[in-house]
Amino acid sequence: MSAPTSRQETAVTGVGLVSPAGLGVPGNWERVLSGAPTAATDPELAGLPVDISCRAAAYRADDHFAPGQAWKLDRVSQLALVAAREAVADAGLDPATWDGARVGVVLGTSMGGMGTLEAEHRKTLEEGPAWISPLVWVMAPVNMIAAYLAIELGARGPNLVTATACASGPTAIGTARQLLAAGACDVVIAGGADAPVTPMTMAGLAQMGALSRRVDDPAAASRPFDTGRDGMVVAEAAGVVVLERLADARARRARVRARVLGYGASADAHHPSAPHPEGEGAERALRAALADAGVGQGEVDHVNAHGSSTPLNDVTEARVLRRVLGERPAVTSTKGVTGHALGAAGAIETVYTVLALEDGLVPPTANLESLDHRIEIDVVAKEARKAPLEVAVSNSFGFGGQNGVLVLGRG
Incomplete structure (x- = not known):
């Protein structure tokens, strides 16, 4: 283990993405460079004032989780896990061989397991408390997205979730950098995940006037800096980076991506x-x-x-x-x-x-x-x-x- 170095010597050695732009980093980057929007009419939002969203359409739970596993995880945790797997592999690290006590996880989220909460609340009202899942409180809380990463990756170091709304991702990465600088970890899996495209979330954002009303032309709805912009289009995604002290990354001859x-x-x-x-x-x-x-x-x-x-x-x-x-x-x-x-x-x-x-x-x-x-x-x-x-x-x-x-x- 290297001694703590200056805060400025932090390397990004791995990256992972699941977003509306694609599944995995290469597909994401190609779509983003093309400038092709992903917003579309969302059948799950039918009947709401705004029924458009940006879904991670290429993601299919059955492609990434064993039978019977995915249903135990809120969608937000699923997205986080898939992005983290890609990032760790990209960094050239193997959780089977690393010292898990020196590996931390810091992820950001705004909504956490909102899909699970909404679904279980509907059950409470429509079917009664006997039908509530016994897993609801290990699926919905915001801390669980980091907890499930730790469980899968054997990361036994500091395990944190940051919730600073739309600044949650940078807050997580900044916090991870501070853990490295303090010598608390040698590797930190950091980033953010959210799966907020749910009826209650979307209805609330529509009521406050935050969403674009360009429902007849969804692909043109998200238009930053344009004269005709009228609000955001909500998306689901996860982005994860692997952070190490620069000296440590160079010592193991890792690819320093940034x-x-x-x-x-x-x-x-x-x-x-x-x-x-x-x-x-x-x-x-x-x-x-x-x-x-x-x-x-x-x-x-x-x-x-x-x-x-x-x-x-x-x-x-x-x-x-x-x-x-x-x-x-x-x-x-x-x-x-x-x-x-x-x-x-x-x-x-x-x-x-x-x-x-x-x-x-x-x-x-x-x-x-x-x-x-x-x-x-x-x-x-x-x-x-x-x-x-x-x-x-x-x-x-x-x-x-x-x-x-x-x-x-x-x-």
């Missing part, structure tokens, strides 16, 4: 759902992440923006980026393709940022046809842009005014 250089977090302390009108909290998080990374404002080449396709967020975020980073970075929002995966959004976008740095490619912002005139940043649209990328930022902002920003560097 480095986590900095992390910043803040609270708006302003409103339960609306961002601060001047983006003060988001700006504090961004500046803190840059300071933590030791990166100057003019050194950022690319930003994977939160870009939620909501009227308030996109303008506020763009103004923050212009104030702090100027016009230089090539900005994208991959939510035009994937929709908004809530607590998993920042995690899958971290993986997309790793891939952008690796390939020197900035994905296009899908459905961006007419840039809002108030947005004065370089937003990539229409097609992927080839560019030399050394340093990138991934932004995530959530309900409650919770903000998380990561600064990543090439491996």
Whole structure:
């Protein structure tokens, strides 16, 4: 085991994805680079005011779990496990041989096992308490997504779940980095998962006006930074990274896919759902992440923006980026393709940022046809842009005014 090193020496050695853009990293990246949206009419939402979503359509539980296993896991835990398996394999690690006491798990989520809770609540009302599953409280609680990863992978180190709304993924990765720096772990499986496309979740978000009403043209509904945006499209997804101290990764000759250089977090302390009108909290998080990374404002080449396709967020975020980073970075929002995966959004976008740095490619912002005139940043649209990328930022902002920003560097 290496002695704890500086916080800036954290390596990403493995990545895993399950999202509406595909099953596995290669398929995801191809779809995101194509700019082809995934939103579609969702039969399970029939009769609701908004019946469109971004499902992980390529995922089939029976392809990944033994008979009789999947039904014991909420969908959110299933997605997390599949993404984590890919990430660990990509890192070249074998849970059968590692020292599990030195392996931690930190995952973010917003909703946890909401599908299980809704289904069991319906049983309570319609059939009575005798029909409730005895597994409900080992399926639905938010901690269980990390617990099931630990059980499968034999990860006996710190086991945590972060719940900072749509900033949950970066919060998890930032926390994992701190565990490595403190010497509490040698490997941390980090990221986020959410499976929030359920009737109650969708009805509530529709009632508060957060969802796009473009139900007659679902593919065009998620349109970050576009003049015609009218709300987000909810998605399900999981994104996982394997983090190690850079010295340890190099000692075992691992492929270093990227480095986590900095992390910043803040609270708006302003409103339960609306961002601060001047983006003060988001700006504090961004500046803190840059300071933590030791990166100057003019050194950022690319930003994977939160870009939620909501009227308030996109303008506020763009103004923050212009104030702090100027016009230089090539900005994208991959939510035009994937929709908004809530607590998993920042995690899958971290993986997309790793891939952008690796390939020197900035994905296009899908459905961006007419840039809002108030947005004065370089937003990539229409097609992927080839560019030399050394340093990138991934932004995530959530309900409650919770903000998380990561600064990543090439491996």
